[in-house]
Amino acid sequence: MEMLEVKDLSVKVEGKLILKDMNFSLKEGVSHILFGPNGSGKTTLISTLMGLPGYEVVSGKILFRGIDITNKGVDERAKLGMIVSFQNPPEITGVKLGDLLKLCLSKGETDEFSTEETKRIEAFRLTSFLNRDTNVGFSGGERKRSEILQLIFLKPKLLLLDEPDSGVDVESLRMIAIEIQNYIESSGSSALIITHKGDILEYVKAEYGCILLEGQFHCFTDPMRIYDDIKRVGYEECVACRRRKPEGWKTEQTK
Ligand SMILES: Nc1ncnc2c1ncn2[C@@H]1O[C@H](COP(=O)(O)OP(=O)(O)OP(=O)(O)O)[C@@H](O)[C@H]1O
Ligand SMILES: [Mg+2]
Secondary structure, X not given: OOOEEEEEEEEEEOOEEEEEEEEEEEOOOOEEEEEOOOOOOHHHHHHHHHOOOOEEEEEEEEEEOOEEOOOOOHHHHHHHOEEEEOOOXXXXXXXXXXXXXXXXXXXXXXXXXXXXXHHHHHHOOOHHHOOOEEOOOOOHXXXXXXXXXXXXXXXXXXXXXXXXXXXXXHHHHHHHHXXXXXXXXXXXXXXXXXXXXXXXXXXXXXXXXXXXXXXXXEEEEOHHHHHHHHHHHOHHHHHHHOOOOOOOOOOOOOO
């Protein structure tokens, strides 16, 4: 079964058509990489998949593990196992990071973290942040670390990651990317990862990548090759000259 199927999806934001008749699917147990220039609609896409308000589905369907979620709310999608990490994680005043992490693990406030959980918090270098309000005053990279750890503790089936590598130092990026990879491998979950950079591909094994341009996906192939081509010739030229679409990504041609 596919983890996610998108059929003929068109989306408007503030009355403007951003995504146009998109068709694709995400496979189980696999990471998928999404490239695209600023403003091409990447955040719009994952916000729509998650069901966030303000993203108007004007046509099409979204199926999560065979269930039509097009008209379901954010809470229902989260309960089914979808989760999003934001490009700019919000501050949550009044909620300590430690308590939030316990909530993610379905623990009570007075419960202790297990040895394994404590090790993971240490690996994310967040031990000294547990008594601070979540993300309040955190640096950009610290917010990303906190966000990704929450997400892994929630054990989602589909991770929608909006630039998990932006503003993150090289050591943290390596750690975050390895943790994401380990999670995908051990859980059989899937990920859709938005990035502008190639470094994350050194650690996250992603078979599939594509470019979002002018409201549609293009160039379904090895993400490292896409990244090299984008750097060499730019997004538009890359899309114009490369039309390979391996199995696993359903496209306009195969619907
Ligand atoms: N609330 C909004 N009101 C008006 N326009 C919006 C709104 N949200 C998004 N847009 C527009 O939709 C387009 C797609 O935005 P989106 O944030 O999805 O781009 P992106 O691909 O994630 O870009 P980036 O790489 O910079 O994060 C942009 O032109 C943006 O200005
Ligand atoms: Mg974005």
